[in-house]
Structure formats: C-alpha cells, structure tokens
Amino acid sequence: MMNMIDTILEGVKASKIAISDWRLVRKQGTRQEQYFVGSEAEQARLVQETRYSLTVYVDTIDGDKKFRGEATISIQPTLTADEVSAKIAQAAYAASKSRNQWFELPGPAEPKVAIPVSAFSVLPESQQLEEVRKALFQAVPESAASGPRINSLELFLTHEENFMLNSKGFSHRSEAWKGYSEFVVDSASPSGPVELFDDIEFSEPDRERLAETIGARLAEVRDRAAAVPLPNLKDIPVILRGKEAEQFFAWFFHNARTEMVFSKASSFSVGMNVQKNTDTDSVQEPLTIWAEPFLPGLPASTSFDSDGFPLERTLVVENGVLKTLIGSVRHADWLSVPRKGAFPLFSVEPGTMPLSEMHASPYLEPVMFSDFRLDPVTGSFGAEIRLAYYYDGIKRVPVTGGSISGAVPMLRNTMRCSTERGLATMSLCPIAVKLQGVSITGMTE
Amino acid sequence: MYTGIEKEISMPESHHSAFLRAARPLLKEVVGILSRQFDYISVLCTDDNGISYAATPGETRTAEPMWVQRGFVFRAQKQGKVAEYAVSNLEVADGAQQLAEGIAMALHQLLASPGLIAYPAIPDQAMTREFSLQPAEDPFLAEPEQVLSRLTSLRETLTDRKVIVMAQSRYEYVRVSRMFLSPHRDLIQTFPWSQAYLFGISRRDQLSKMSYRSASGRKGLELLQDLETTVPDLTQELHDILDATPIEPGEYEVILDPDMAGTLAHEAFGHGVETDMFFKKRAKATEYLGKRVGSELVTMYDGAADAEQTGSFLFDDEGTLAHKTKIIDHGILLGGISDMLSSLALNIPQTGNGRREAFSHKAYARMTNTYFEPGTATLEEMVASVKHGWQLSRLNAGMEDPRNWGIQLLCMVGREIVDGAYTGRVASPIVCSGYVPDVLSAISMVSKDFTLSGSGACGKGKKEYVKVSSGGPYVKTRMRLG
Numbered sequence: 001m002m003n004m005i006d007t008i009l010e011g012v013k014a015s016k017i018a019i020s021d022w023r024l025v026r027k028q029g030t031r032q033e034q035y036f037v038g039s040e041a042e043q044a045r046l047v048q049e050t051r052y053s054l055t056v057y058v059d060t061i062d063g064d065k066k067f068r069g070e071a072t073i074s075i076q077p078t079l080t081a082d083e084v085s086a087k088i089a090q091a092a093y094a095a096s097k098s099r100n101q102w103f104e105l106p107g108p109a110e111p112k113v114a115i116p117v118s119a120f121s122v123l124p125e126s127q128q129l130e131e132v133r134k135a136l137f138q139a140v141p142e143s144a145a146s147g148p149r150i151n152s153l154e155l156f157l158t159h160e161e162n163f164m165l166n167s168k169g170f171s172h173r174s175e176a177w178k179g180y181s182e183f184v185v186d187s188a189s190p191s192g193p194v195e196l197f198d199d200i201e202f203s204e205p206d207r208e209r210l211a212e213t214i215g216a217r218l219a220e221v222r223d224r225a226a227a228v229p230l231p232n233l234k235d236i237p238v239i240l241r242g243k244e245a246e247q248f249f250a251w252f253f254h255n256a257r258t259e260m261v262f263s264k265a266s267s268f269s270v271g272m273n274v275q276k277n278t279d280t281d282s283v284q285e286p287l288t289i290w291a292e293p294f295l296p297g298l299p300a301s302t303s304f305d306s307d308g309f310p311l312e313r314t315l316v317v318e319n320g321v322l323k324t325l326i327g328s329v330r331h332a333d334w335l336s337v338p339r340k341g342a343f344p345l346f347s348v349e350p351g352t353m354p355l356s357e358m359h360a361s362p363y364l365e366p367v368m369f370s371d372f373r374l375d376p377v378t379g380s381f382g383a384e385i386r387l388a389y390y391y392d393g394i395k396r397v398p399v400t401g402g403s404i405s406g407a408v409p410m411l412r413n414t415m416r417c418s419t420e421r422g423l424a425t426m427s428l429c430p431i432a433v434k435l436q437g438v439s440i441t442g443m444t445e
Numbered sequence: 446m447y448t449g450i451e452k453e454i455s456m457p458e459s460h461h462s463a464f465l466r467a468a469r470p471l472l473k474e475v476v477g478i479l480s481r482q483f484d485y486i487s488v489l490c491t492d493d494n495g496i497s498y499a500a501t502p503g504e505t506r507t508a509e510p511m512w513v514q515r516g517f518v519f520r521a522q523k524q525g526k527v528a529e530y531a532v533s534n535l536e537v538a539d540g541a542q543q544l545a546e547g548i549a550m551a552l553h554q555l556l557a558s559p560g561l562i563a564y565p566a567i568p569d570q571a572m573t574r575e576f577s578l579q580p581a582e583d584p585f586l587a588e589p590e591q592v593l594s595r596l597t598s599l600r601e602t603l604t605d606r607k608v609i610v611m612a613q614s615r616y617e618y619v620r621v622s623r624m625f626l627s628p629h630r631d632l633i634q635t636f637p638w639s640q641a642y643l644f645g646i647s648r649r650d651q652l653s654k655m656s657y658r659s660a661s662g663r664k665g666l667e668l669l670q671d672l673e674t675t676v677p678d679l680t681q682e683l684h685d686i687l688d689a690t691p692i693e694p695g696e697y698e699v700i701l702d703p704d705m706a707g708t709l710a711h712e713a714f715g716h717g718v719e720t721d722m723f724f725k726k727r728a729k730a731t732e733y734l735g736k737r738v739g740s741e742l743v744t745m746y747d748g749a750a751d752a753e754q755t756g757s758f759l760f761d762d763e764g765t766l767a768h769k770t771k772i773i774d775h776g777i778l779l780g781g782i783s784d785m786l787s788s789l790a791l792n793i794p795q796t797g798n799g800r801r802e803a804f805s806h807k808a809y810a811r812m813t814n815t816y817f818e819p820g821t822a823t824l825e826e827m828v829a830s831v832k833h834g835w836q837l838s839r840l841n842a843g844m845e846d847p848r849n850w851g852i853q854l855l856c857m858v859g860r861e862i863v864d865g866a867y868t869g870r871v872a873s874p875i876v877c878s879g880y881v882p883d884v885l886s887a888i889s890m891v892s893k894d895f896t897l898s899g900s901g902a903c904g905k906g907k908k909e910y911v912k913v914s915s916g917g918p919y920v921k922t923r924m925r926l927g
Contacts, residue, residue: 035807037725040562043527043786044555047805049516050533071507076515077534078464090585094507097590101503152725154906182906184727186848195727195848199907232694263502264611265646267653277651334503370853371844375874377646378653382876382927384853386846401851403876403927409651441694441876441927 005163007081008054011088017096019088020059020068021105021167023308027051029160032129036153039137050077056088058095059102069098103330106339107168111303112312113293118177119204120157128205129157132179135207139215148187148218151195156180170308177203178299181210185217189225196221196368196386201425203299209423220367223398224387230364230402232442233390238404238435239358239365245433246424247374247381248415251408252289253346253427254376256316258327262335265377268322270337275320275412283413285351286320291343295428300344305329309341316346348429351417358418358434359396365389365432366404379408406438460577461635462492462622464515469633472517472626474541475548480628482549485522485567487627489762491515491804495619496584500596502604502611507589510617512912516804520763521552525563527786528555531805564789571629574766576759578636580665584618587666592616595669602676603645609683611646616669625764634759638912639668640900643675647683654686654873656839656857659900661755661914682839686858689873694927698834698862699877700827700919703896705856707915708843709922710745711815711903713852713881714738714772715915716845718781719798719810719905724790728847730778738778739885742820745773747782749797749813754914755899756813763799763808770796776885784810800911809905817917820891827890827921829865835926836860836867840901841874850881859926877924884922892919 005026012019028050035042052075060067071091075084120128132155141147158178165171179202186195200213240248252274260266268274275283293311294301304310309329316324325332326340333339359365369383382405390399414437417430472488479486495510518531530551535544584592596614603612618639625632640661647654658679660671701709714730722728730738748769749758760766763785770782783791784799787810800811828836839857846852854877861870899914 031805033807034558037562039560041558041560042562043529043807044558044561045529045531045807046551046555047531048533049531049805069505072509074509074513078515091507094589097588097593098505098507100505151727180908182908184725186727192729192732193726193848197906263613267648267651370846370851370878371842373842373855375655375841377655378874380874382855382874384844384851384876384878386849386851401878401880402925403853403878405874405876405927409653439691439694439927441878441925443925 004052004075004077007084008052008075008088011085012056014085015088015092017058017092019056019092021057023055023105023166024164025053026163027160029158031156031158034129034133034155036150038151054088054091056091056095057105058092060096060099066102067099068102069095069100071095101334103333105166105168106170106307106309106329108170109310112310113303115174115294115301115303117175120177123205129155131205131207132157132181132210135205135210136181136183136214139211139218141218148185148221150214151184151186153181153183164304164308166308172304172308174303176299179203183214185214185221187221187225194221194224196224201299202297203301204297206297209297220387224400227387227398227400229443230385230388230390230399231444233364233440236440237363238438238440239363240433240435241365241367241431242422243424244366244369244372245431246427246429247372248408248433249289249348249427249429250346251374251376251379252287252317256322256325258325258331258335258337260327261325262331270322270325272322273320274317274322277409277413281413283320285416287317288319288349289317290314290347291316291326291340292345292347293343295345295347295423297423298345298426300426302344305341305343307342309339311341311343314340344426346427348417348427350419350421351430352419353416353434354419355432358416358432359391362393363391363434364440374408381406381408401443403441404438406435411435411437460579461575461633464492465490465622465624465633469624469626471537471541475545476626476628478541478545479521479549483521483523483552485569487520487625487630487764489518489804490624492622493619494622495617497615497617498589498592498596499613499615500593500600501613505593505597510619512619514803518804519548519552521556522564522567523556525565526556526561527564528552529807530555533805564786567785567789569627569629573631574759575632576634576636578663580637580667582666584666592666599643599673599676603643603680608647608649608687609645609680610648612644614641614643616641618665621758623762625760627764630764632760632764636758637663637665638755638899639664640755641668641672642900643672643679645679645683647687649687652687654683654689656682656686659898661899663753663755663757682858685871686873689871692859692872692875692926696923696925698831698921699924699926700831700834700836700921702838702919703894703916704840704898705837705854706920707816707898707917708840708854709852709884709920710817710917711812711913711915712843712845712854713885714745714778715747715812715815717847717850717881718772720781720783720787720791720793721810722847723781724787729850730781730847733778734780736778737776738882739773739776740888741775742888742891743773743776743885744771744818745816746771746818747798747812747815752814752897752914754814754897755912756914761797761799762801765795765797765799767797767813782810782812784808802909802911806909809909811905811911812903812913814897815913815915816897817891817920819893819895819918822890822892824892824894824919827892827919828862828867830890830921831862831865834862835872836862837875837877851878852881852884853878876927879924884924887923888920890921894918
C-alpha cells in the first residue's frame with residue numbers, strides 16, 4: 001500500500017497538464033491541551049493531526065518570455081488516491097491560468113543554522129505539560145484567596161514533525177515543540193473584580209520565563225484594581241513595553257520584506273534611512289535590526305523558510321539605514337536583489353536609554369491594552385488602555401480607560417529604545433520604546 | 446427554540462459530501478460500540494472544502510482558505526467528566542470494533558486526567574435533520590482564468606499609480622460540510638459562504654493610508670458583483686483619507702455605520718454574554734440579567750437561525766440546533782448564548798452557539814450573526830441631529846472586555862459633522878472607546894436600515910477563529926474618540 005507522499009507524487013506525475021515543479025510539506029502533530037477554571041480542569045483533550053500542503057507550479061511560454069503559475073492545495077490523510085489526483089489536476093489547471101514572472105525553486109541545501117532539540121523532548125510525555133502548568137501556577141502568591149489569582153488558563157503543547165521536499169531535490173525533516181498559553185488573572189477591587197488577559201508562546205519548559213510572565217500580570221492586576229481613570233494628558237511621552245514595543249520595531253522589519261517592496265505596499269528601498277521623513281531629520285536612536293532564523297525559546301525558529309531556502313542571520317537595518325531586503329525568494333528575484341529568504345524572527349540591538357532613565361521624568365506607560373493594533377503598511381497604531389502607569393514627576397499611579405494613537409512614521413526619528421532587551425513573540429528587542437508625540441485620549445474632560 | 450430551518454431541509458442527500466456519506470455507516474457503528482462504555486458519546490465529522498483566488502501587483506494565485514479541513518472529534522462523558530479526542534485520520538480498514546477500541550482507549554486515558562469537572566449529563570434527544578444549500582455560481586465549476594481576470598481588473602481599476610499606489614483583491618469560497626452523530630442524533634449540513642476583499646493603499650511622500658471594501662454571504666461567485674460596484678466609492682475614500690487630520694481627543698456624538706454598530710453589539714454584549722464567560726465568572730453581565738444596560742432603543746439578537754450570512758447554520762459543532770436569541774430587549778439584558786458544557790454547568794438553555802474553529806479545536810460559546818434591531822430613523826435625520834460629531838465607518842477591529850466592560854473599536858474613516866452637515870473633514874484612523882453601559886445608554890437614534898456583514902472572523906482571546914457576521918442599522922450614540 002502506498003503512503004500518502006507516494007500517492008501525491010504519483011498524482012503529480014499523472015497530471016494531464018505538465019507540472020513544472022512542485023513543493024510538498026507534511027506536518028504531523030500531537031497536541032496536548034489543558035483548560036483550567038481556577039485549579040479545576042474544564043475537560044481533557046488530545047489532538048492528532050496530519051496535514052499535507054502541495055504547491056504545483058506550471059510554466060508557460062509566450063514568445064521569448066517564460067511565465068510561472070502556481071496553486072496550493074491541502075491534502076487530508078483520508079483522501080483517496082482518486083480524490084488526490086482530482087485535486088492535483090484541478091490545481092494544475094488553475095496554476096496554468098496564472099502568468100506570473102518565472103522564478104526558480106530553491107534546490108538541495110544544508111541548513112546554515114542548527115535548531116537545538118527542545119528540552120521537552122527528553123521529558124516523559126506525562127511530565128511535558130505538567131512542567132509548564134507548575135511553572136505558571138507557582139507564580140500565584142500563597143495568599144491567593146484574597147489577592148490576585150489565575151481565573152482561567154489554557155495550555156497547549158504541540159509536538160510537530162515536519163517534512164518538506166520539492167521537485168528540485170530539496171528535502172528536509174525537522175521537529176518543533178510549540179507551546180502556547182492564554183491566561184486571565186483577576187483581583188478584587190472596591191467596585192468588583194478586575195482582570196487582565198495575556199498569552200505566551202514558548203518552545204522550552206523554561207520555568208523562569210513562564211513564571212515571570214504570569215507573575216508580572218498578577219502584580220499588574222492588583223494595580224488595575226486600584227487604578228483611577230486616565231486623565232487627559234498632553235505633551236507627555238508614552239513608553240510602550242514588551243509585545244507593543246515589539247510591534248513598533250516589527251514595522252521596520254515587515255517593510256523590509258521583498259513582497260512588501262515588490263507590491264509597493266512598502267516605500268522602503270536599500271540604502272534609504274528608514275527613520276527619516278525628510279533628509280534634514282535628525283535621528284535620535286538609530287536602529288540596528290537583524291533577521292533571525294532562530295531565537296532560543298521562540299517556537300517559530302526554523303532553519304529553512306517555507307520555500308526551502310536556508311536561512312542565515314542577516315543584517316537588515318544598520319544605524320537606521322536599510323541594508324538588505326529579506327523575504328520570499330521569488331520577490332527577491334523579481335526585484336533583482338539577493339535571495340535571503342523569509343525570516344520568522346528578528347532582533348533589535350539594545351538602545352541607549354536605560355529603563356530607569358525613561359522612568360526619571362513624567363511619562364504614560366501602558367502595560368496592557370484591550371487590543372493593540374499597529375498597521376504593518378501605514379504604521380498607524382491605537383488601542384484602549386486597560387492598565388497604564390502615569391508618572392507626573394512626583395508619583396507613579398495606575399490608570400485605566402482612554403486610549404492612545406499614533407503612527408510610526410511620525411515618531412521614528414525621535415523614538416528612544418531601552419538598553420534592556422527581552423524575548424517577545426517574534427523577536428529579541430528592547431523591552432521599552434519611549435515615544436514623544438503620541439495622542440492620548442483621557443477619561444476626563 | 447429555532448426558526449427558519451424546517452422549511453429548508455428537504456434537499457437530496459447527494460448534495461452532501463461523499464466523504465461524510467461514506468463515513469456515516471461506519472461511524473454510526475463505532476458510536477454504537479462506544480455508547481456501551483461511556484455515559485455519552487458523539488462524533489463531529491467535518492469535510493469543509495474551499496478555494497481562494499488572489500490578485501496582487503504582478504501576481505495571481507489560487508490556493509485554499511485556512512478554513513479547509515477534514516477530520517473527526519469524538520466527545521465522551523463518564524461520571525460527569527468530559528474528554529475529547531480529535532483525529533485527522535481513522536484507519537477504516539481496521540473495522541468498527543478495532544477503531545472503537547483505539548478511540549475508547551484514548552478517551553479513557555483522557556478521562557483519568559486529574560481535577561476534571563463533573564457536569565450534568567449531556568442530553569441526547571432523538572433528532573434527525575439535514576440541510577443543504579447550493580450557491581448560484583459554484584466556484585469549483587468556474588473557469589479560474591475568468592475569476593483571476595475579474596480580480597485583476599478590480600485591483601487595476603483601483604490603482605492609478607499616482608495616488609493609489611497599490612491594490613489587491615481576494616475571493617474565498619468555503620463549502621461547509623459537517624455531520625454530527627450520537628446514539629440518538631443524526632445531523633448533516635452542507636452550505637456555502639464566500640467573502641471578497643478589495644484593499645487599496647494611497648500614498649503622498651512618506652504618508653501611507655489604507656482602506657478597503659468587502660462583501661460576504663452564503664453565496665458563490667455571484668458575490669463578486671457586490672464588490673465590483675464599490676470601486677468608485679473606495680477610490681474617492683483613498684484620496685480623502687490622505688488629507689485626514691488628527692482628531693482632537695474627546696467625547697463626541699457618533700453615528701456608527703451598520704458594520705461598526707454590529708461590532709459594537711458583538712464586542713459589548715456578544716462576547717460579554719457567552720456563557721462560558723459566565724461559568725468562569727468573567728462576565729459582569731451576570732450581575733445585570735433582567736436589568737437595564739442600554740437605552741429603550743436597544744434590542745439585540747444573536748443567532749445562526751433566521752439570518753442569511755456567514756454565521757448561519759442548521760446545527761452547531763456540538764449537535765445543538767441553531768437558535769435566534771434575543772439578548773437585549775428594549776435596553777433590558779435578557780440572557781446569554783451558550784455552548785453545551787457551560788449551559789449544563791449553569792443549568793441554562795442551550796442556544797446552539799457551541800462552535801469550533803475546526804474539528805481539531807475545542808468548542809466554545811461563540812457568536813453567530815449578531816445585530817441590533819432596526820429602528821425608525823433615517824441616516825439623513827441622524828446626521829441632521831448632530832451638533833458636533835463624527836460618522837464612523839470601515840471597521841478595522843474591535844475588542845471585548847467582558848469583566849470590566851471597556852469597549853474598543855478601531856475604524857479607518859471618520860467624517861466630521863457640525864450643525865447637522867458634513868464639513869468635508871476626514872480623520873483616519875480613529876480609536877473609539879467607552880464604558881459599555883454608557884455607550885448603549887447613550888444610543889439616541891437607530892435607523893431603519895439593516896445590513897449584515899460577515900467578511901471578518903471572530904477570535905476568542907487571541908485564537909479560535911470562527912466565521913460570524915454582525916451589523917444591523919446605523920446607530921447614533923456617544924463615544925470617546927482619539
């Protein structure tokens with residue numbers, strides 16, 4: 001009996017429309033899940049899932065020009081050989097109707113970076129999720145009956161075995177541990193309970209990082225219980241922290257992607273200073289940004305991108321100047337720039353302002369938003385504040401409500417970055433960015 | 446209680462997925478065997494197909510939407526405890542007995558997990574239903590070149606390469622096919638939904654602005670016509686927002702378009718009355734049941750029944766038939782929308798809102814089609830009544846705060862109104878926030894229009910996306926803008 005990969009490749013060969021190239025990815029995963037309400041478990045769940053994704057490329061020639069069309073389909077393990085063939089035929093036909101510029105798929109290559117095996121893999125299966133649960137719950141203070149506590153928590157740990165191959169002879173097997181937790185912490189307040197929501201991604205049973213994340217939110221929810229409405233503030237710097245600071249930096253990283261530049265969604269070009277609006281702007285904190293294939297603890301780490309191109313740490317922005325475009329190889333070819341691949345992660349060099357210095361003069365420091373959104377094209381951002389700290393030069397008070405808004409392009413030359421760095425969801429970057437000129441909407445007239 | 450379903454369930458069985466039809470006898474046998482070991486057993490089997498087309502500068506592509514899936518989730522209950530085992534593959538050659546043994550072993554092991562909550566018995570009243578709906582223009586039968594050509598034409602028409610520097614268009618079609626089997630329940634449904642988008646970016650020097658139009662419905666390719674009519678309006682809007690000026694932060698009279706108003710309903714009292722939030726004691730709404738939470742003009746519903754949009758279905762992912770639930774009646778909060786387990790734990794009615802992102806995901810209490818009931822005003826009357834405020838449109842995102850009743854809406858276009866007339870001034874983007882009861886109590890006018898939009902997806906926390914729609918009429922209220 002043929003296995004599914006053989007069946008798919010037979011279907012590719014049998015296609016009436018000649019398939020010029022193909023790329024196939026198999027992901028086989030087992031996901032353990034736990035759902036806690038307080039310390040009780042809502043239900044127990046286990047997921048075992050195999051997925052195949054096939055992209056077919058069909059070339060056409062018009063005069064002396066060569067074109068390449070593509071179509072991607074998913075193939076479920078329960079599809080019959082006839083169903084697989086039918087799907088491939090349909091995909092090949094659709095691909096033959098796209099006439100994009102031609103590009104070459106990456107061929108065989110050795111990885112340029114090794115992704116270490118996760119410590120989860122040496123734990124007994126029964127202990128893998130339990131280690132994470134213990135780390136998260138150990139952050140709850142002993143006096144949880146009256147103080148802040150975990151209201152509810154969801155925990156997922158996926159062990160995924162990936163196999164990617166293509167028609168050029170590329171073949172790579174990898175293993176990934178993808179951990180994720182969403183949690184809600186709450187605390188009593190004179191006007192009723194208050195809560196904060198957060199999440200964390202992880203690839204290692206890093207008890208310290210897990211406990212610190214939830215511990216910080218437990219401390220903050222106590223402050224939310226005591227928070228006062230955000231006053232109307234003008235001309236005061238805003239300090240973005242953690243994941244929101246990461247989104248601010250990510251705008252530069254995303255706009256350096258070949259697909260963004262090719263489509264003109266990004267106005268970046270190699271050699272331009274991406275922190276200036278005009279040539280006469282002075283930049284207070286020139287950024288240096290690296291594209292990273294691997295950051296310890298982050299599950300998106302990978303040695304090859306989705307096209308099968310080997311990733312290698314790459315300097316993207318140096319002292320504010322765009323040095324290299326990163327992103328899909330096809331768009332690199334179409335832009336006639338070197339292929340670097342599509343990176344999942346980035347890092348930003350430490351800034352020059354210690355957090356203590358940022359905190360030395362008045363500021364508004366939001367630490368939890370309803371849903372912070374930063375548009376990757378326009379750089380506009382905004383969100384309602386669930387908890388922030390307002391320092392008026394004398395005292396630091398927790399505040400809640402109201403919102404902030406702004407746009408990266410208007411703030412990029414005056415931004416300041418902390419010397420301290422930390423892991424977020426897709427980067428290692430300064431843990432704080434101080435911005436002058438963010439619009440603040442308070443709760444009082 | 447459900448409406449609008451019975452009359453629609455007489456389609457021939459051949460309209461359903463061949464995979465589901467072929468799997469049914471074996472799964473019924475497996476369920477029968479498993480029912481001797483557990484107090485309750487069911488299986489949800491999914492076979493959602495789809496196709497997507499995209500046109501971006503210099504490229505066209507065909508692929509599949511993220512919603513495409515095929516798999517099984519078995520749910521068992523024993524001594525009140527509940528476990529689920531989800532798999533993408535079953536070795537059917539093994540036969541029912543051997544399959545059942547493997548599934549039972551996984552479920553028994555899960556049920557032995559420490560600290561599991563014991564729920565009242567999951568009900569399993571006898572019921573057999575089927576529902577099938579076909580699109581007018583089936584995208585699977587369409588000529589790909591023509592679809593890609595229409596999408597390319599849309600984006601090229603929008604792009605003028607001077608001000609509107611980039612545009613892209615996308616069409617997604619999903620044929621949802623789901624079957625739910627338990628010892629006494631045999632349900633199957635097949636229906637389509639489509640969504641289409643046209644995005645544009647306008648640029649002047651280093652300033653970029655973005656806006657979009659979208660269309661959605663229980664339709665096939667005929668949906669694209671809805672999008673093609675929007676190009677002139679979007680073109681004008683992309684020019685207008687380049688001249689947008691920052692809004693002075695403060696509280697204003699606002700007129701929310703149906704999409705924004707629907708999202709206000711969705712975020713304010715959609716998520717806030719999902720009864721798994723009640724169960725976790727995360728919902729402030731539980732303190733307000735039977736009490737006033739909005740003005741007399743506020744009546745709000747959620748329901749997969751009696752609405753034709755992307756949140757509509759015959760039965761949810763736990764085998765409960767769709768309902769239409771009145772959440773707020775003339776400002777008075779009536780109740781919530783439930784998944785199976787929270788309804789059992791809280792001893793409240795099942796409303797058919799137990800939904801999964803996919804067979805491989807847990808079921809939660811989720812919205813379907815959420816909307817305000819229309820009123821009697823016209824948009825013109827609403828604009829004329831504004832002293833100084835903004836008409837807000839082009840929803841970007843919204844977020845709930847079920848415990849503390851904050852509300853966040855992000856919109857991409859605000860048009861200023863002074864003394865009952867548009868001034869021509871535009872703001873973009875705008876953060877709208879407020880305290881939910883204040884915003885709903887301040888609703889002073891509701892238009893007679895009614896539009897549902899289902900081109901987005903709703904997450905629970907930061908994941909678990911399901912297709913929903915929201916909308917209703919234009920609504921006038923007060924919010925903080927920044």
